[in-house]
Amino acid sequence: MAQRDTRRLDEDDVRNRPTRHGSRARTKQRPAHDDAATGMVVTVDRGRFTVLLDGIADGAGVLLTAMRARELGRSAIVVGDRVGVVGDLTGAADTLARIVRLEPRETVLRRTADDNDPYERVIVANADQLLIVAALADPPPVYGLIDRCVVAALSAGLEPILLLTKADLASPEEVLANYAELDIPAIVTSRGADLAPIMAVLDSHVTVFVGHSGVGKSTLVNALVPGAARSTGVVSEAGKGRHTSTSVFALALPEPAHGWVIDTPGVRSFGLAHVSADDVLWAFPDLEDGAAQCPGSCEHLSAADGCKLDAWVAAGHSTPTRLDAFRRLLVSRKDLGGAIPLP
Known part of the structure; x- marks a missing residue:
């Protein structure tokens, strides 16, 4: 077979293959989505987001399912985030909208898996209170975890509040004395007790509930928000709480109260790799000027x-x-x- 003389080929002999994306020039410009509806993310589940739209023409919000738009990349979207949504906004079954904009956050509650983990996990956005739920017995209070939750709240700009459950099983005096110098508001309650003092603290706020498993957190949420149907369980024989809540979930307080309760899964650790000593010092204004006299590398421990x-x-x-x-x-x-x- 005679070989082709490549020296005599011209452009008409070149085989043109169509490009995968056509000949349209790429652009980094993205649509502004000025007409996007706004709402709040109330649940996150495997890449799908439940969004409660702000009240529209009929004065009622719409609950819909949405996915993240490609232009947002890998931006973390969490419960409490304010977002812009486009697409099918009816909330009808089997419809899917798109989240195209993430509004600036006022607060961010974070934790890490441990203190050596550089990766911060955003738990909740735009909350203003952290309700630290601890049982007085069965299981007993874990001071280290409570302390860490206090630090996380203060560093995130949230007001920490201590809620002590199961007061019918043990006295709260020791726990209250342990936190007296921190000026943290504390509420003591037991099963069947009046919920009015708790509701008064929650009214007109966005409050994150956090606590290790078995302290009665989900039971309390169910009592505060009828119809919440948060899973509850019993404490194991080893004294460790069984994980009963498996996702972060925002729930609107029933009228006449206003505000939101954000329930979180029971935690066994609360890493604070992202928190510095200066973040903790912010909660102690009476010590700030003294700390300013310390060496730059001072850890303020001795x-x-x-x-x-x-x-x-x-x-x-x-x-x-x-x-x-x-x-x-x-x-x-x-x-x-x-x-x-x-324990």
Whole structure:
């Protein structure tokens, strides 16, 4: 067979293959979606987001399912986020809208898997309170986890509130005394107790509920929001709570109250790799000026290491109990590699 003389080929002999995406030039410009409806993400489940649209013409919100638009890339979308949505906004069965815009967040509650994990996990956005639920018995309170939740709340700009359950099984005095110097609001309750004091704290706020499994958190949510149907379970014989909630879920408080309850799965650890000593110090304004006198690398744990806070307290600018509380939170932030084991 004679070989073709490639020196005599011209452009008409070149085989043109159609491109996969056609000949249209690519562009980085994205549609503005100025007409997107706005709403709040209330659940996240395997890449699908349940969004409650803001009240529209008839004054009622619409609950719909949406997916993330490609232009958002890998941006994390979590419960509490305010988003812009386009597409089918009827909320009818088997319809799917698109989230095309993520509004700026006012607050972000984060945690890491442990204190050496550089990857921060955003739990909830735009909340203003963190209700730390702890049982007084069965299982007993885990101070390390409570301390870490306090640090996480303060560093995120949320107001920490301590809710002590099962007061019919044990006295709350020891726990209350342990947090007296932190000026954290505390509520004590038991099964069947009046919910009015709790509802008063929740009214007109977006409150995240957090606590390890078995403390009665889901039972409380079901009582506060009839119809919530959050799963509940019993405490195992080993004293460790069974995980009863498996997802983050925002629930509107029933009228006449206004606000949201955001329930989270029971946690066994609360890593704080993203929190610095200065974040904790923000909650102790009486110690801030004293800490400013410390060396730049000071961890504020001991006068032997150059910390000036002991002298600051000795001069009467704060109290030893406040300094002890501050250092306890610092130690809790680093203790046990982020894992707070249950009893």
